[in-house]
Amino acid sequence: xxxxxxxxxxxxxxxxxxxxxxxxxxxxxxxxxxxxxxxxxxxxxxxxxxxxxxxxxxxxxxxxxxxxxxxxxxxxxxxxxxxxxxxxxxxxxxxxxxxxxxxxxxxxxxxxxxxxxxxxxxxxxxxxxxxxxxxxxxxxxxxxxxxxxxxxxxxxxxxxxxxxxxxxxxxxxxxxxxxxxxxxxxxxxxxxxxxx
Numbered sequence: 001x002x003x004x005x006x007x008x009x010x011x012x013x014x015x016x017x018x019x020x021x022x023x024x025x026x027x028x029x030x031x032x033x034x035x036x037x038x039x040x041x042x043x044x045x046x047x048x049x050x051x052x053x054x055x056x057x058x059x060x061x062x063x064x065x066x067x068x069x070x071x072x073x074x075x076x077x078x079x080x081x082x083x084x085x086x087x088x089x090x091x092x093x094x095x096x097x098x099x100x101x102x103x104x105x106x107x108x109x110x111x112x113x114x115x116x117x118x119x120x121x122x123x124x125x126x127x128x129x130x131x132x133x134x135x136x137x138x139x140x141x142x143x144x145x146x147x148x149x150x151x152x153x154x155x156x157x158x159x160x161x162x163x164x165x166x167x168x169x170x171x172x173x174x175x176x177x178x179x180x181x182x183x184x185x186x187x188x189x190x191x192x193x194x195x196x
Contacts, residue, residue, distance in 0.1 A: 003059055007045050010035065011056045015098030019168075022101070026053075050112055056102055057118035061125050067092055068129045078137035079192075083184055085129060086160065090180030093164060100168050126157060143191045152191065159187060 003011070013034045017026045026049055032039045046052045071088030072081050093100050103122065130153055137143035147155070163183050167176050 003055060004045070007055060008059070010042060010045055010052060011059055012098055014052050014056060015096075015102060018101040019098050050115065053102070053115055054118050056099070057115070057122055060099055060103065061118070061122045064089075064092065064122070065125045065129070068125070072129065072133070078133050078140060078142050079188065081133045082137065082188070085133060086180065086184045086187075087177075089160065090176050094176050097172055100164060100172075103164070123157070127153060130156065137191075141193050144193045147191075156187060156191075159183060 010031065014026055014031055017030055017034055021030070028039050028042050028049060031037075031052070032042050035042075046055065067088055068085060071084050073084055075081065093103075103119075131149070134143060134149055134152055134156075138145050138149060143152075160183075163176075163179060167174065167179070
């Protein structure tokens with residue numbers, strides 16, 4: 001689905017509402033008020049709240065994938081790739097706070113099967129980019145092989161999700177870049193091979 005500039009405006013406004021009011025606050029009426037539009041103007045671009053959330057998740061999946069492709073350096077150092085990947089994610093969400101709730105909200109999971117599938121697709125983008133870095137790191141002896149690769153991947157994704165969730169709960173009051181860098185270094189301490 002190609003997203004028009006007007007649809008992107010609606011998606012970003014929806015993200016702001018989700019951030020301030022949660023899933024229950026995202027209604028077509030509230031969205032029209034936020035944008036100073038009529039409700040019918042919103043319906044010209046999207047047929048429902050669910051369609052807006054699905055478009056938001058699709059936009060995020062595509063944007064995050066492109067962002068990661070550009071952020072991960074071409075290098076033989078898996079540690080540098082790992083750091084760049086997570087730093088780029090913290091920087092992305094620092095600049096796009098209105099999307100944090102969409103990606104890190106349990107409330108969306110109850111909305112529909114289509115939304116669940118879109119969230120899984122978004123997680124798949126992270127897996128697609130993280131898995132080869134971890135595999136390369138384990139193969140080169142940079143990262144420990146003591147934890148199976150799949151388990152390691154989900155532990156890392158959980159740590160990232162928890163950091164973002166805490167940032168949102170604390171109303172974005174701490175520096176996510178600084179906190180993210182500390183988390184990255186702590187994780188590296190845990191996963192680096194002791195042989196190094």
